[in-house]
Amino acid sequence: MTLLSSMTQGLAGGLMIGASASIMLLAAGRIAGVSGLFARTIGLTKACGPDGLAAGFVVGLPLGAGALVLLTGPIEMRFPPLAMLLIGGLLVGYGARLGSGCTSGHGVCGLSRLSKRSLVATGVFMSVAAATVAAMNAAGLAW
Amino acid sequence: MVKSSTLLGLLSGAIFGLGLAVSGMADPARVRGFLDVFGAFDPTLAFVMIGALAPMAIAWRVMRRLERPLAAESFDLPPTSPIDVRLVSGAAIFGLGWGVAGLCPGPALADLALAPLAVAPFVAAMALGMVLQRLTAQKM
Structure with missing residues (x-):
């Protein structure tokens, strides 16, 4: 894929994500934070809005992604080995709840709000993630 | 009867999931490429963030001009x-886990439709991580 088309697709997809988060904020009065909405859906918290809103969002995510595949055909994807999926998933779930948010809540909603908590959280998780990838590459664990 | 808040969530979630798939960020290898700043850096995620931040700003x-949300009683927002x-x-x-797997909660859930078998272990482990956090938080 050329750089230009990946930039255009990134911007277009980003605008849709921003539109979705805007609907959640202006219509439902809530943050489109996926980790919180997922935790609410599996019964771990009473925050993040009414049950139906959270569950609807969590079900909608794969439906929207699946719709694109139906329209344009399969997307090329590559996943890490099983051990990394399991370790990564555990850390992502634990850390997102402890830090009250993930890439969507802190990154998209919080940064655009100029929230101090989200500016710090996003800076920390971006830096740690980049350092982790660099360390894994150095250790021969790139995938 | 399906509640209107459920439909609102479904609509927002579907637009979000569509955006993730369009942007390329449903692919963990692409996300890893963005995080690989000292290696084979792929800047796409930066454009996704710019695209998402603009409408949200x-x-x-x-929002500051609204008395209440268009389809709910009140705003309920986290502290800053x-x-x-x-x-x-x-x-x-969170950053450590994101770096290890190239997946965060949004793309992981969206991928349940695109590569269910591949992403299922991550989603299960993520749910377990959230449960463990809740169990330890109650003791703190």
């Missing part, structure tokens, strides 16, 4: 301070 301005150990350590643990 406007939405926050509109303080910066404490819990926030920073949580973000660090």
Whole structure:
């Protein structure tokens, strides 16, 4: 894929994500934070809005992604080995709840709000993630 | 009867999931490429963030002029301070996991439609991580 088309697709997809988060904020009065909405859906918290809103969002995510595949055909994807999926998933779930948010809540909603908590959280998780990838590459664990 | 809040969530979630798939960020290898700043850097995620932040910056301005949300009783938003150990350590643990797997919660759930068998272990482990956090939090 050329750089230009990946930039255009990134911007277009980003605008849709921003539109979705805007609907959640202006219509439902809530943050489109996926980790919180997922935790609410599996019964771990009473925050993040009414049950139906959270569950609807969590079900909608794969439906929207699946719709694109139906329209344009399969997307090329590559996943890490099983051990990394399991370790990564555990850390992502634990850390997102402890830090009250993930890439969507802190990154998209919080940064655009100029929230101090989200500016710090996003800076920390971006830096740690980049350092982790660099360390894994150095250790021969790139995938 | 399906509640209107459920439909609102479904609509927002579907637009979000569509955006993730269009942007290329449903692919963990692409996300890893963005995080690989000292290696084979792929800048796409930066454009996704720019695209997402622009409408949201406007939405926050509109929100300040609204008495209440268009389809709910009241706004219920998280605090913007303080910066404490819990926030920073949580973000660090999250970043470690994101770097290891190239997946965060949004793309992981969206991928349940695109590569269910491949992403299922991550989603299960993520749910377990959230349960463990809740169990330890109650003892703190």
